Amino acid sequence: MSLIAEVFRPLGHVPKFTECHDDISTVVEPDQVIIPLEYPGQVLYKPLVQAGDRVRKNQIIGRSTIGNCVHASVSGTVREIKAIWTARSFNVPAVVIERDDQPPLEVNELFNQYGVSFQRATRVQRQMALGVVSPWTMPGKFHHEESVEDFPEVRQIVIKGANEEPSIFAFELLLRHRVEKVAVGMKMLSAIAPNAAIWLTTPGNMAAWTRERLGGGVNVAGIPDNYKHRIERLVVPRLTGVDVPNLVPYRKMGVAVLSVEYLLAMVDALDGAGPFVEKHVTVAGCRIPRPTTVRVPIGTPIKAVLRKLALDEDNHVRLLVGGPMKGIAQYSHETPLTKSSHGVYLMPEESIPKDINLTCINCGRCTRSCPVNLQVHLINRYVEYGLLAEARGYHPEACTECGLCAYVCPSHRPLVQLIQMCNQFDG
Ligand code: SF4
Ligand code: SF4
Numbered sequence: 337m338s339l340i341a342e343v344f345r346p347l348g349h350v351p352k353f354t355e356c357h358d359d360i361s362t363v364v365e366p367d368q369v370i371i372p373l374e375y376p377g378q379v380l381y382k383p384l385v386q387a388g389d390r391v392r393k394n395q396i397i398g399r400s401t402i403g404n405c406v407h408a409s410v411s412g413t414v415r416e417i418k419a420i421w422t423a424r425s426f427n428v429p430a431v432v433i434e435r436d437d438q439p440p441l442e443v444n445e446l447f448n449q450y451g452v453s454f455q456r457a458t459r460v461q462r463q464m465a466l467g468v469v470s471p472w473t474m475p476g477k478f479h480h481e482e483s484v485e486d487f488p489e490v491r492q493i494v495i496k497g498a499n500e501e502p503s504i505f506a507f508e509l510l511l512r513h514r515v516e517k518v519a520v521g522m523k524m525l526s527a528i529a530p531n532a533a534i535w536l537t538t539p540g541n542m543a544a545w546t547r548e549r550l551g552g553g554v555n556v557a558g559i560p561d562n563y564k565h566r567i568e569r570l571v572v573p574r575l576t577g578v579d580v581p582n583l584v585p586y587r588k589m590g591v592a593v594l595s596v597e598y599l600l601a602m603v604d605a606l607d608g609a610g611p612f613v614e615k616h617v618t619v620a621g622c623r624i625p626r627p628t629t630v631r632v633p634i635g636t637p638i639k640a641v642l643r644k645l646a647l648d649e650d651n652h653v654r655l656l657v658g659g660p661m662k663g664i665a666q667y668s669h670e671t672p673l674t675k676s677s678h679g680v681y682l683m684p685e686e687s688i689p690k691d692i693n694l695t696c697i698n699c700g701r702c703t704r705s706c707p708v709n710l711q712v713h714l715i716n717r718y719v720e721y722g723l724l725a726e727a728r729g730y731h732p733e734a735c736t737e738c739g740l741c742a743y744v745c746p747s748h749r750p751l752v753q754l755i756q757m758c759n760q761f762d763g
Contacts, residue, residue, distance in 0.1 A: 357628045360509055360616060363644045365410050367435055369635030370420060370672040373398045373406060374428040375469060381406050385431060389414045393440035394611050396449050396465070397431050403464045405450065409613040409633035411438035423657035423664060423671050430672070433635070443608045454608050459528065466605035467612040467675075468598065488590045490529045492576040495522075496595045497538040497546070498559055500566040501659030503620035504679035506629050507596045508539055510616060514600060515549045521599040522554050524606060529592075535575045536596075563661060564707055568593070569736040583733050583759065595678075617673055619645060620659070621682030632673055638680055639669035647682065654688055656681040661739040694747035702741035702751055708734045712741045712751055719754040724761070732758045 373381040381398030385391055391408040398406040412435040420430045443466075447454040450465040457465065497511040497518075511518060518536075525534055535555045538546045543558030550556065557575055559566050572586065572593055573579050580589045594602075601612040615634050619641060620627035630641055638655065642648075656663030656679075657671065663681050673680075702712035711730050718727035732755045742751045 357626050358509070358512075360513065361628060361630045361644075363630045363632045363636065363641055365435055365633055366636045366640035368415070368637070369408075369410050369412075369433050369435070369633055370430050370637060370670070371397065371406060371409065371433065371635035372420065372422050372426075372428050372430045372672065372674060373417075374422065374426060375400075375404065375406070375675075380428065383417055383429065383431060385414050385417075387414055387416050390436075390438065391433060392438050394443075394446055394613060395441045396446060403450075403461070404469050405465055405467055405611075407446075407467055407611045407613050408433055409635050410435045411440060412436045421668075421671070423666060423674065423677050425664060430635075440610075443610060446611065459606060462608070463602065463605050466601075466610070468601045468605040487587050490532045490587075490592045491590045492578055492592070493525055493529060493532050493534045494572050494575060494591065494593045495525075495534065495536045495599055496568070496593065497536050497542075498566065499595075499618075499659075499678055500563070500568045500571070501661055501663075501679060502561075502563055503627055503659045503681060504618045505627060506616040506618050506678055508542065509629050510596045510600060511538060511542070511546065514596075515546070517600055517603055518596060519550050521603045522550060524603060525599070526553060532592075533576070537571065537575075563738075564740065567707060567736050567738045570707060581733070582736060612675065615673055615675060615677060617641065617677055618679045619647070619682070620679065621647075621684075622687050623684055624682065634674055635672045637670045637672055638666065641673070641680065642669065642682075653685045654683040656683070661743065662737060689748045692748040693750060696747055696749060699746060701744040701746065705740040705744045707738060707740065708736060710735060710741075712755075715758065716749065716751050716754045719758045724758055727758050735759070 373383055381400050383398050385397045390413050391397060391411065393408055393411045395408045396405045397408050410433060412433040415432045415434050417429055417431050419427055421427055443454055447457060447465060452461060497507050499507050522534060533555065535557055537557050537559050540558035540560055543556050547556045559571060569582060572591065576591055578589055578591050580586050580591060586593045597616055604610055613634055614631050616629055616631050618627050618629045628645060632641060655666045655669065657666055657677050658664055659679050660681050696713050696717060698713065706712055715727045715730045715732050735755045737752055739752055745751060
């Protein structure tokens with residue numbers, strides 16, 4: 337049995353791109369959105385609204401110190417600003433808006449609010465005003481907001497037209513449905529970074545189709561279905577030849593990585609079509625034979641999506657934001673979907689292990705499955721007993737957090753979380 341088949345045995349059948357619904361459904365705007373004032377996890381926006389204010393869709397409701405903005409994704413009344421847990425487990429303030437039917441704010445009105453007219457705004461100001469931080473200022477998961485001038489020239493750009501996780505197909509569908517606009521975005525990127533090589537990943541079976549439509553100037557790289565060969569932190573150096581240490585942001589090495597969805601949002605920002613207020617999310621799960629991709633206002637609670645798709649919440653006892661390999665379990669169906677939520681994965685009771693965190697039996701499956709050849713069980717035991725210095729001798733910083741080790745562990749140990757703990761804490 338192949339590793340991937342072995343890995344997915346607990347989930348049963350994991351659908352391929354060819355098995356998902358080919359269209360993108362629109363979710364009716366929810367009664368309420370909850371918009372976190374954070375990006376992505378560490379930068380907090382200062383709120384520009386307060387409880388009782390009426391806001392219009394597209395209005396700027398929060399702004400960071402260097403001018404990045406977050407917007408109302410629906411028109412309505414601000415009910416409150418409260419602390420929430422995001423899908424990525426950050427405790428941050430969020431603006432709760434109850435929807436009404438006021439018309440959306442026009443882009444010129446939005447730029448009046450921003451303080452510079454659209455025509456006079458620079459490219460970077462347009463992106464910041466319209467909520468498209470990537471690719472030039474988004475350095476990665478340990479995000480600290482910095483000005484673009486602090487980064488080296490971009491020499492390599494990777495556009496993700498295929499999501500690394502099995503069961504998430506939003507990027508692939510956007511590429512298929514909006515390929516002409518993707519081509520426009522590619523031309524914009526070439527003009528912005530004339531010295532950069534541009535790569536576009538696609539599923540293997542879409543590579544020829546994509547090449548035909550995008551023409552020359554773009555390196556289209558078909559990537560295999562096998563998850564182990566799709567892990568982003570390994571794909572990017574393989575394509576670009578730039579070895580970016582795992583905990584170092586791509587941007588610090590002159591590499592920009594963004595999704596097709598972000599590219600399309602960038603086209604909208606630079607053309608003045610509107611801010612980034614809608615997100616594409618694939619809903620999949622063990623009991624869902626054909627995953628569906630929906631378009632939702634940012635801040636839509638997960639439960640609104642489940643109801644729209646007639647998925648019974650009680651039938652799925654565990655809900656992940658992300659996919660089955662790297663998704664984060666949520667404790668509430670109220671959790672809002674944000675710009676970094678690409679998928680929702682639903683697990684029924686029978687697919688959840690009954691016994692977790694049993695004793696390590698030294699079977700070595702974790703180490704054999706690790707794509708970067710870490711001694712996973714050793715690192716974990718050191719971390720478990722607080723011996724972080726000893727654990728670091730085995731280079732946990734090389735971990736891509738792919739989840740393969742945890743997936744194959746017969747003792748259901750929290751291997752990835754322990755490695756994350758080791759990488760994130762001093763001492
Ligand atoms: S999550 Fe596990 S398998 Fe994946 S890179 Fe890290 S240690 Fe290796
Ligand atoms: S797979 Fe689990 S039980 Fe086996 S060696 Fe690794 S941590 Fe131990």
